[in-house]
Amino acid sequence: MSQTLGFCAAGKVFKVKQVLPSVLSSKLLEMGFYTGKEVEILYKAPFGDPIAVRVGDYVLSMRKSEANLIEVEQN
Template identity: 40%
Template sequence: MDKPKTIKLLDGEKGNVIKITSLNLDGVMRRRLLDLGFVTGAIVEVVRKSPLGDPIAFRVSQTTIALREEESSRIEGELVSNGE
């Protein structure tokens, strides 16, 4: 069996489904993202990327949330599905 591919949310492509494994954030931003559902084990779908790649819209817990590169580059997960 293949080992799951670990990627940062920033590197996800439209349609990718990612299971969060770690949040490398501190303080208020960490608390806010945890409250929004970005917790270890959560399933996140990449919904849309802006033309320049920042921000990126993600769906987590049936809510769509746009994150900037600063935040999405510090959240890692396992690629569950590549949208095919």
């Protein structure tokens, strides 16, 4: 079952399925969200937005709307 990263719970590891087409897709790809990349939400800001995502070996903070441009599936 696939879902977008912004709606995922913290603490579970997911695999990137694809980056949805948008003006940010090339940027997100450069930040390491290629298909098959392991990602995990480490923690969320108050109000649940933005979120801190572990992308491989580093932590990226992103807005929920930006995270929802990334389709993930359970590992």
